[in-house]
Amino acid sequence: xxxxxxxxxxxxxxxxxxxxxxxxxxxxxxxxxxxxxxxxxxxxxxxxxxxxxxxxxxxxxxxxxxxxxxxxxxxxxxxxxxxxxxxxxxxxxxxxxxxxxxxxxxxxxxxxxxxxxxxxxxxxxxxxxxxxxxxxxxxxxx
Amino acid sequence: xxxxxxxxxxxxxxxxxxxxxxxxxxxxxxxxxxxxxxxxxxxxxxxxxxxxxxxxxxxxxxxxxxxxxxxxxxxxxxxxxxxxxxxxxxxxxxxxxxxxxxxxxxxxxxxxxxxxxxxxxxx
Numbered sequence: 001x002x003x004x005x006x007x008x009x010x011x012x013x014x015x016x017x018x019x020x021x022x023x024x025x026x027x028x029x030x031x032x033x034x035x036x037x038x039x040x041x042x043x044x045x046x047x048x049x050x051x052x053x054x055x056x057x058x059x060x061x062x063x064x065x066x067x068x069x070x071x072x073x074x075x076x077x078x079x080x081x082x083x084x085x086x087x088x089x090x091x092x093x094x095x096x097x098x099x100x101x102x103x104x105x106x107x108x109x110x111x112x113x114x115x116x117x118x119x120x121x122x123x124x125x126x127x128x129x130x131x132x133x134x135x136x137x138x139x140x141x142x
Numbered sequence: 143x144x145x146x147x148x149x150x151x152x153x154x155x156x157x158x159x160x161x162x163x164x165x166x167x168x169x170x171x172x173x174x175x176x177x178x179x180x181x182x183x184x185x186x187x188x189x190x191x192x193x194x195x196x197x198x199x200x201x202x203x204x205x206x207x208x209x210x211x212x213x214x215x216x217x218x219x220x221x222x223x224x225x226x227x228x229x230x231x232x233x234x235x236x237x238x239x240x241x242x243x244x245x246x247x248x249x250x251x252x253x254x255x256x257x258x259x260x261x262x263x264x265x
Binding site: 010071074078081083084086087090093097112114115116117118119120121122124125127128129133134 | 182251253
């Protein structure tokens with residue numbers, strides 16, 4: 001297997017993991033906050049919401065997945081181009097739409113499907129380019 | 143509307159420059175020797191002592207705060223699609239600051255993603 005091919009597979013796997021962590025984290029956060037209910041914007045209301053938040057297992061699980069997203073994002077950016085990883089990460093929008101339809105049974109408008117199609121086409125095009133186009137970085141401050 | 147546009151530009155610039163600073167930091171740190179827990183922990187330790195990483199974090203925090211401000215002014219159906227501009231600004235930053243080779247094919251891909259995200263989030 002060539003170095004280029006290995007780099008492409010490694011980047012693809014890490015981007016998939018990154019998208020998975022971000023989406024699961026967002027869904028868990030939404031579920032956790034829905035359980036807590038609308039936060040009242042008063043000192044006592046905020047304190048009450050804070051107490052409920054830090055004692056919610058769902059919220060902690062969401063934070064764990066969002067930390068996973070941050071770590072995978074940092075790791076993949078250590079070798080791949082930012083202009084490659086950033087658009088590839090938008091694939092998450094397509095995954096969320098598919099999950100909404102297949103798992104949650106939601107209805108998605110034709111316009112939104114068109115948007116998902118554009119995202120997929122864009123990600124496929126970016127995926128055809130080399131994941132890394134820069135040489136190792138020299139010294140710059142800080 | 144002018145106030146919204148000014149803050150939108152600052153929000154997009156802060157987000158993109160934060161990501162670019164973190165990307166530069168991670169490139170300087172260098173990739174983990176292997177994707178195993180020991181090597182990943184060593185990578186994380188080096189990453190968290192990078193000045194570029196800690197330059198990027200407050201910029202991204204400011205960007206997040208400005209997003210909250212924008213959402214408090216205008217409907218989400220306007221703010222989130224408009225924030226898809228970040229893809230174009232981020233790619234310009236990658237090309238001119240990080241010196242990445244953004245080929246025409248990659249540009250077309252980024253533009254399709256940008257328009258697609260704007261449509262999905264608006265609809």
